[in-house]
Amino acid sequence: MKYIDEFQDPGLARRLLDDIHATVTRPWALMEVCGGQTHSIIRHGIDQLLPEEVELIHGPGCPVCVTPLEVIDKALEIASRPEVVFCSFGDMLRVPGTGRDLFQVRGEGGDVRVVYSPLDALRIAQQSPDREVVFFGIGFETTAPPNAMTVHQARKLGIENFSMLVSHVRVPPAIEAIMSSPSCRVQGFLAAGHVCSVMGVGEYPELAERFRVPIVVTGFEPLDILEGVRRAVRQLERGEHTVDNAYARAVRPEGNPAARTMLEDVFEVTDRAWRGIGVIPDSGWRLSSKYRDHDAEYRFAVGGIRTAEPAECRSGEVLQGLLKPHECEAFGTLCTPRTPLGATMVSSEGACAAYYLYRRLDLPATKAREASPVV
Amino acid sequence: MSDTTDLPVPAPDPAAWTCPAPVRDLPRVVMGHGGGGALSAELVRQIFAPAFGGDVLAQMGDAAVLSLGGARLAFSTDSYVVRPLFFPGASIGDLAVNGTVNDLAMSGARAAYLSCGFILEEGVELDVVTRVAEALGEAARTARVEVATGDTKVVESGHGDGIFINTAGIGLVPAGVDLRPQRVVPGDVVIVSGTIGVHGVAVMSVREGLEFEVEIKSDCAALGGLVDAMLAVTPDLHVLRDPTRGGLAAALNEIAEASGTGVVIRERDVPVPSAVVNACAILGLDPLYIANEGKLVAFVPREHADAVLEAMRAHPLGADSVIIGEAVEAHPGMVVARTGLGGTRVVDLPIGEQLPRIC
16 A cells, blocks of 8 residues: 555645636535545545635535434344344444444444454354354445455355345435435535446436536545546536546546446345435345345344434435535534434544534634533 | 335435434443543543542542652553454553553653552463463563562453453652643643554554554553653653553543643644554544554643753654644644644544444
């Protein structure tokens, strides 16, 4: 691993910023789709350095934030069972379900483990044939291929005590939903580079044309983001709306054919609920019927869980780009990372968490005071 | 299949886009209570401190400073729970000595005597116990501290994690030395004694089976000698802190909050080895929150900063010492980083443990 410093070089960043400042003549609203990009923007202070005319709107691309409450509750239910080893990426453990989270399940005796790869969960299943090992398969197109491959491997190796609770989501239908909203302000998109590295850019030209928005495939380091903004602003100033790949070092137009083949084998497209947003047609993946034996929802019969979501948190509007996190009345008072009202405050990629963690200083004085200290 | 997929599919209704408000309380202990962040602080403030009472405890330092028979003593205890017991560069035995020695050193005291309590899990190989004990003894000799008393308990198989160790230490605070966050004033210079994030990544690399291109060794070390060298230049250091659990971010936040001053650090000046940067980039972690074991952060009056820095760099454990920021009047109680690109961000107290990100 190299090339981190190179993509954070202040001199090069200054040149990109100068170019953006010189290009902009009027206000533009761009949405970065991915929560990883949101955090990079806020963590490095990129939004502070852009011209006032360029507004960055934070999109719904945080896999932790958008995992529906009912799925979290299913995870809590499954993880509570004594025969189960429940494996998850770390940042899902603190996401609140109805009244508790996976950390609390672990505190109550549940065997909840953090893994760094779904294959680690499969290994645990191999080593513990007397336990039921369940992996929490969430995320966008980025994490879906390795999860699909793991289920494929489980089938191939005949590992019957391994299953997956799947709640994968797809980006293009979310873009379509956002752009279809009558209150949408987004004029251009910074598409998530890692999603495109898997899926390619084939789904975007139609969206760019239909909604007349530039879509720039963008990476995650500061220079990547500045270059994405630069290209999007250039298109907007020229009245263009094409798909542009500013992340060519990672993204080929066709994506990763091997990963896509694996996805098509193991998953099938389905309608999916997004936390705080609602059901978006064709926006998710579920295990195909061929792999039903490895579907934790069937194995543990948790399909009947229904959860009513009280409307006390406005992160749905944040996810849609209609509200900045600090504009929410609960921000920093009722809602903090310690006492999150919604997943956008608890997730490491959530926009509310980014504002709370990195940007309290710049908020209006009363808000900043209310929002500190943490305890 | 998912019950959501069996529902009729309405068009997304932005007006109804909401997010739930689950009540978040913690009736039971979770791992974050031991993470050195906000949850740990709550546990101490809300349960332990009220139950125990006492003026000395209210100091809330890593070590208590006591007056006894005309002498000023520093007294500290810490328990060591680490998995695996051996990791690149050190072991739980080294940690059990150096951690407590360093807690004392942060009050300016050179540790003199340690107590050592072993809690062993039934079934642990005696060879492992021997290796840990030998490592502990060697670390004590290196730190020039004597293990004066001890205790051993055994718990049933499945009730421990191999070996837990508790150590307590005691040492003398030299005359004229008064290290506490309340002495920090705007203008103080913030120095770290070397690269950060190494210990946490070293332990993670073996505990989680992560393999990085470069082996990262723990920086576990006893800092008494380095502190002596700093105090020899001037006893007027304002505060020292070893940034262990919660990392540099937690240490700076504790000082900012207790002193009521703001702290500004320049992110590019914080020394982070490229191996740690890369490991953190892969895992989605922030080096500022990663644990250290052989490093200290010092708040030093500006007029003494150059001399202290020179003395630190002359010591083997402070060779990479560097100034990373300063205490300021603005934003009292908060730590702010100037980013490499020229923006600013708040550096918060961690909530519990840092969690590796999904992608």
